[in-house]
Amino acid sequence: MFQNPEQFANATKTLFEFQLETFNTLTNRAMQGVEQAVALNIATARKALDEQIEAGRKVNASVTPQEALDVINARLQPGMAATNAYNQQLGALLSEMSNDFHKAADAHLAEAKSNLSALIYDVTKNVRPGSDNAVEIVKNAIENAFKGYEQVTQATRDAVTAFEQQVEKANAASKK
Template sequence: MFQNPEQFASATKTLFEFQLDTFNSLTSKAVQALEQVSALNLATARSNVENTLATGRELSEAKDPKAVLAVAASKVQPGVADAAAYNQQLSQIIAEIQSEFARAAEAHMAEAKSSLSALIYDVTKNVRPGSENAVQIVKQAIDNAFKGYEQVTTATREAVSTFEEQLARASASVAEHSQTRH
């Protein structure tokens, strides 16, 4: 069993710190992805405004309906290409964040499991006869702390999944809008 209560408190604190580190790491990665998507959306919006103004100028300078149709036709392919490029960049951001989340969560989980195994070993290595109930209580407390850690990790993964779904819907909406506009 633990040599003193401080040893148990230290082990519990370590598991709690793993939970916080994982949450902070994953939250930081989510914010980073949001910043990247915001920058992409801003650049796309700026480009769309510039293209729309340029197209408006070209249309106003057209001398006849045939020239107007030629200008409009010349803008369709670049608009589709822009939407495809946007979708590709958004997909890259999503893939990167998903990969980073998986790596960070797995690394933190492996570290927590390793610490948990060491903690359980420390708890059970010097058990005095008749202390089995106390050992079970300690093991249960450790197990509950680890389950809390897993819940934080799972909740964060679900939040990222929801974020990815919303980005995919936004991307589809932008692609649809770009295609109908041109």
Template sequence: MFTNPEQFASATKTLFELQMMTFNALTSKAVQGVEQVVALNMATAKNSAEASIAAGKEMSQAKDPKEAMASLAAHAEPGMAGAVAYGGQLKDIIEDIRTEFTQAADTHMAEAKSTLSALIYDVTQNVKPGSENAVAIIKTAIDNAFQGYEQVTQATRQAVQVVEAQVAKASAQVAPGAAAKAPKAKK
């Protein structure tokens, strides 16, 4: 087992630091992703408002209802194209977040495995006769801690996949709507 309590404290501290590094990396990636989505939403809202104002101005200057409807139809197609582009950009942001989450989690997982392997090695060295049960308990505790760490990482990956699937579903629903409305707008 550990020859002194400082070894155990050092190993525990290292594992805790790895967990905090992983948490900080994943949190940082999540915040960056939220910032990107907010920026995209703000730009989309601004563009939409400007397009609506321009469309309203054109419609108000129309000389008859037919001209007003033509103006409305002319603005519908770019609006749908913008919605499709928005979905694509949102999907790209989510995919980037997923990729960065996966890379950060995998990197920190490898570091944790290495640290745990070293910890288990230290635990099993210099075992005094009759201490086998204590070693087994410590190994089990370390294995359980690592399994919990893996479960948190897996849950994070699943959450990102769910968000990505929802974005893909929403984008798929917008895209057919744009295709269906675009020909009508030209008529």
């Protein structure tokens, strides 16, 4: 068991810092994804606005109503293609972000399990006779902290999955 409370405090601090590092890694990746999605949205909106202005100029320059309708109809097909391209780019971005998220979470979870095993070993290696109850209390506390860590990681995964499903629904609705 730990020779003094400082060892336990340091081990607990290390585990807590690791959890913060994991949270920061996942949060940073999420923010990068949001930045990429915003940049995609701005570029798409800018392109659509430019195309609308150009189409408006052509409609305005039209001599006959049929010519104006032809300009408007010609604009519809590329607009649908642009929507599909946007949906594909956004889908690829979200898929990449999700994969990165899951890889990072899995890597941090594996490292946390390894750290937990080492921590439990440190707790139990120098146990004095009659300290079994104290060891069990410490082991349970460490394992419960890790279960909390796993729950946070799973909740994050669930949130990413729910977000992806909402985007897929929005994409499907826009295709219709």
